[in-house]
Amino acid sequence: MLSVSEAQKRILADLTPTGTELVSLAESWGRVAAAPICARLDNPPADVSAMDGYAVRAVDCRSGDTLRIVGESPAGHPFQGQVEAGTCVRLYTGSVLPDGADSILIQENARTEAGDRIAVLSGVATGQHIRRRGQDFALGWPVVPEGRHILAREVGLIAAANHAWVPVYRRPVVAILSTGDEVSLPGGDIPPGGIANSNAPMLAALVRACGATPLILPTARDDAAEIARLASGIEAADLLLTAGGASVGRYDLVQEGLGRIGLSVDFWKIAMRPGKPLMHGRIGRVPVLGLPGNPVAALVCGILFIMPAIRAMSGRADLTVDHDLARLGSALPANDLRMDHLRASLARADDGALVATAFSRQDSAMLRTLADSQALIVRPPHAPAAERGETCRIIRLDTLFI
Ligand SMILES: Nc1nc2c(c(=O)[nH]1)N[C@H]1C(S)=C(S)[C@@H](COP(=O)(O)OP(=O)(O)OC[C@H]3O[C@@H](n4cnc5c(N)ncnc54)[C@H](O)[C@@H]3O)O[C@H]1N2
Numbered sequence: 001m002l003s004v005s006e007a008q009k010r011i012l013a014d015l016t017p018t019g020t021e022l023v024s025l026a027e028s029w030g031r032v033a034a035a036p037i038c039a040r041l042d043n044p045p046a047d048v049s050a051m052d053g054y055a056v057r058a059v060d061c062r063s064g065d066t067l068r069i070v071g072e073s074p075a076g077h078p079f080q081g082q083v084e085a086g087t088c089v090r091l092y093t094g095s096v097l098p099d100g101a102d103s104i105l106i107q108e109n110a111r112t113e114a115g116d117r118i119a120v121l122s123g124v125a126t127g128q129h130i131r132r133r134g135q136d137f138a139l140g141w142p143v144v145p146e147g148r149h150i151l152a153r154e155v156g157l158i159a160a161a162n163h164a165w166v167p168v169y170r171r172p173v174v175a176i177l178s179t180g181d182e183v184s185l186p187g188g189d190i191p192p193g194g195i196a197n198s199n200a201p202m203l204a205a206l207v208r209a210c211g212a213t214p215l216i217l218p219t220a221r222d223d224a225a226e227i228a229r230l231a232s233g234i235e236a237a238d239l240l241l242t243a244g245g246a247s248v249g250r251y252d253l254v255q256e257g258l259g260r261i262g263l264s265v266d267f268w269k270i271a272m273r274p275g276k277p278l279m280h281g282r283i284g285r286v287p288v289l290g291l292p293g294n295p296v297a298a299l300v301c302g303i304l305f306i307m308p309a310i311r312a313m314s315g316r317a318d319l320t321v322d323h324d325l326a327r328l329g330s331a332l333p334a335n336d337l338r339m340d341h342l343r344a345s346l347a348r349a350d351d352g353a354l355v356a357t358a359f360s361r362q363d364s365a366m367l368r369t370l371a372d373s374q375a376l377i378v379r380p381p382h383a384p385a386a387e388r389g390e391t392c393r394i395i396r397l398d399t400l401f402i
């Protein structure tokens, strides 16, 4: 059986980003920059005040000096004249620094006197409280690199760089085909021996959380011809996920069904738990991931393989999900040859360290335990028994937003 990291490498090996499109700035959140986004101006565009106060010449702004106010310059209304010796201009945060001035006296350090004069209560240092033109970024700088996931911070930055449109990668379309005679639509009557289809909506939610567009196909019965028929239009998608029918049983027919429409299998079976029967292959240009039917196995494969695959197809530079360190909240037995992913709760110790405690039952059909988990404890193949308090590697589920 293949290792998890080898499987990840093989899945990512031949994935390329989708095409590109232009979206409005407001629509760019959650997308991936398809080209470097270069500043169309300096930011700030001019030397501006960082405080409400007075534009002054530091040389004549010592404690006890008085200055004559020669004008006012609200933000957006630059002063047209010059700040001469012994004068100042009233201005505000964001006002352009007038010619002749080199510093800002904050209003708390000035007292208004009779007429148009102020008394300086505390002197200023040259350049104080000035935001220099271009100190954040300059015209032409690539402020957002190609491949960056655009979140709220990037949206703000792209706006500040004066762009209304953003080049992004097209959202990958991910088709989801669940299989199984026993699988029924959630919400309907579940016949004897049936089970509600949790995989299709769960995988669709995962796909959406990864920034791709899910396309749920009708559920296929355990019938190779039907599986082939339902997957036959797959060229319309960028990735095919199947769920169920991946194992060795007589009715596990996904490979046989997809084989009829040209599936070539790259690998089948990974040394991991849950998720052992994962299959990777291709139908024409479309990559295929055959997920196990057990829902927890499907979702763990989703985190380890679907997320990186969608990120790669979306053009993202950061592909795999990060691991963190935690302390074990309870002892664990030695592991076998499969890399294990134990559903666990997370808490904080008094010293702030994360403490991960595995749930006592780890059945890969138990969705409630999965939903109640804040982390997966990742145990390498053949890991020896571990004591409570030992350091372990975890994948945080609570920060993945899936
Ligand atoms: N003799 C062996 N049996 C099994 C092995 C093995 O190595 N040898 N592997 C086990 C492992 S590990 C897994 S994981 C499962 C995977 O099986 P399949 O991918 O073939 O999945 P199914 O048999 O179709 O279903 C498994 C389980 O999940 C339920 N299921 C299926 N689809 C859905 C759905 N859309 N929503 C909710 N639940 C679903 C199904 O009813 C079964 O209970 O194989 C083990 N067996």
Ligand code: MOO
Residues within 6 Å of the ligand: 272, 273, 274, 275, 276, 277, 292, 294, 297, 364, 365
């Ligand atoms: O690996 Mo299976 O995925 O144990 O349930």
